[in-house]
Structure formats: structure tokens, C-alpha cells
Amino acid sequence: MIGRGRFVGFAATAAVAVPLLAAAGSGLPGFGDYRGPYGDLADIAGVTLRHATNAVTALVFDLRAFDTLGEEFILFAAVSAVTLLLRDAETGPDVPDHPRRRGDAVRLFGRIFVPLLALFGITLALHGQVTPGGGFQGGATIGTALLLIWLTDGHAAFARIAREQPLEIMEVVGVGGYALVGLSSLAAGAPFLANLLPAGTPGDILSAGQVPVISVLVGLAVTGGFGVMFRKFLDALRRGIHGGEP
Amino acid sequence: MMPDLLLGLLFVMAAAGGAAVALNRKPHSQVYAMAFYGTALSLLFLALQGPDVALSEIVVGGAAVPALFLITIRAERALRRGRGEHQ
Numbered sequence A: 001m002i003g004r005g006r007f008v009g010f011a012a013t014a015a016v017a018v019p020l021l022a023a024a025g026s027g028l029p030g031f032g033d034y035r036g037p038y039g040d041l042a043d044i045a046g047v048t049l050r051h052a053t054n055a056v057t058a059l060v061f062d063l064r065a066f067d068t069l070g071e072e073f074i075l076f077a078a079v080s081a082v083t084l085l086l087r088d089a090e091t092g093p094d095v096p097d098h099p100r101r102r103g104d105a106v107r108l109f110g111r112i113f114v115p116l117l118a119l120f121g122i123t124l125a126l127h128g129q130v131t132p133g134g135g136f137q138g139g140a141t142i143g144t145a146l147l148l149i150w151l152t153d154g155h156a157a158f159a160r161i162a163r164e165q166p167l168e169i170m171e172v173v174g175v176g177g178y179a180l181v182g183l184s185s186l187a188a189g190a191p192f193l194a195n196l197l198p199a200g201t202p203g204d205i206l207s208a209g210q211v212p213v214i215s216v217l218v219g220l221a222v223t224g225g226f227g228v229m230f231r232k233f234l235d236a237l238r239r240g241i242h243g244g245e246p
Numbered sequence B: 001m002m003p004d005l006l007l008g009l010l011f012v013m014a015a016a017g018g019a020a021v022a023l024n025r026k027p028h029s030q031v032y033a034m035a036f037y038g039t040a041l042s043l044l045f046l047a048l049q050g051p052d053v054a055l056s057e058i059v060v061g062g063a064a065v066p067a068l069f070l071i072t073i074r075a076e077r078a079l080r081r082g083r084g085e086h087q
Helices: A004-026 A037-049 A055-063 A065-085 A104-126 A135-161 A164-187 A211-241 B002-023 B027-047 B051-082
Strands: none
Touching (some): A055 A065, A055 A211, A065 A164, A135 B051, B027 B051
16 A cells, blocks of 8 residues: 555655654653753742742743734634635525434433533633633633533534624634733733733632633633634534535 | 553553554544544643643543544535435
């Protein structure tokens, strides 16, 4: 199946690359044996100065908040591209729903676990500055809860809850609000996205200044983004099954 | 000793999952291999004390991305069936 020439090319490259990779790998420090100054400084800045007990979230939403804003725009662009490519899904004829009805046990499972999963996502987004998690993880969890509605309860139930307009508003408010947080720092005469809010008590939900604010906004943006994406894909799937052209 | 064993096992699982995705030729089984790979990576991140990335990986790599691929594969098959093409 694989062409002979391709295999020879692979073997020749691997003969050079594998020993080099092994040599490089043998010189790595062990796990937990950290030697750079950057991580230690980030720990001091995030935990000691900003009062976030989760150094990762302090890094992502404070020290490197500008990078995260860029990532938000990448997600926004990706979701916009999905919406653009699958735009026919919404202009297509409204096909009457005849769900292959899910079994009662499956539906019950969904009814129990979808709210729990959504609540867990909200918890993650709210407590990013205190415990592992944050807006992205929370939003992605809530988005996956929407997918679980489709899996356990069918397209009609999914479409009733995952409505496009509220999801799009969430996404726009999340991404735009994040940028506005940055601009508000500028308006106060500080650098873009400088953390000007009070640091609070470490371990409190309202600690670490702007970190929980950005975390919630990112949670909104990711929930909206994932929701719109799933909605577009599942609408397109439904049209495909009902014989519509792409 | 015990942590090393666990880490070794998780590394092997992640490597096997990645290889399974790359070597598989059928889109359907490839997607399931990908979900396994995402879950294995997530467990590895957790064992390496990175719960934040583990959470992201289990949701994105273990659930969302494989689901999008499954939906796409199914939609494509349904479309072809609709046009009367087979296979």
C-alpha cells in the first residue's frame, strides 16, 4: 500500500532523525527538576502578587492575557468560518422531525447528567483563579453538555436549547468584553490588559483582580463558540440525512 | 517506583493511541483511536500534575473533536446515499 520510494525516504530520514532525537531526549532534566527562572517568577507574580491560588490561570488570564485574547480571536474566526461554510443549513427547508426515539434509560441518563455537566462547567469557569479549570475548560464542558443533549434526547430537544442567537450573543459578548477589559486598562492610563482590580484574599472567588472577570468572559465565548459549532454541524447532518444538497 | 510505572504505562498508552490514529486507514476507527488518544493524553497530563491542561484535553480531544469528526463522516455518507452513490 505504501509506495517503495516513500518507505525508502522514510527510512533514510528516520536513520538520521531518531538518533538525534534520542540524544536530545537523554539530556532532558527529570520531571519536577525545573531550571529556568521564568516559571519561578510566574509563580511569584501570580500567587504572591495577584493572589491567585492557581498559577496557571494567573499566567493565562493576567501575565499573558494578551496571548489569550489572540487565542479568543482564533476561536472566534474558526467558529465564524464554520458558520460561513455551513450557512445553507439554516436556509434549508424545515424538515419535520421524526426522531429515532432514544430509549428511556438513555433519555433519563441525559436528563440527569446534562445539568450536572453544565453546572460543573459553570463551576470550572467561576473558580479558575482558585482551583484547576478556568473559562476555556468550563465553556468547553458546557458546550459538550449541549452535545450530550443531542446524543441522549435527539435533534429537536437539542435545537430547542442550543438556539443560535443566544449562543452567538454569548460568543460576541465574551470576545468583545475581553477586549473591553483590556481597553479599560488603557483608559485608566495603564498598559493594555494590566490587572488594575484589587487582588482580594487568596482562595476567595473574587480574588486575583481581573482574572475571574476574564475567566467568565472566556467561558461565555467558548460556550457560545462550541454551541454554535455543534449546532451548525448537527443541522448539516440532519439535512444530509433528509436528502438535502450540501 | 510506583509513579514511574504509572507514568511509563500512560506514555505507552499515549504513544500507542497516536500510532493507532496515524496507521489506521478507516475514518471511523480512526476517530475512535483519536478519542482514545485524547483520553490517554489527558490521563498523562493529570499524572504529570497538570490538571488544567488535562481538563482541556479530555473535553476537546476526548469528546468534542471526535464528535465533530463522527458527525462529518455520517453526514457525508448520508449525502452520498441521498444522491444514490454507493460506498
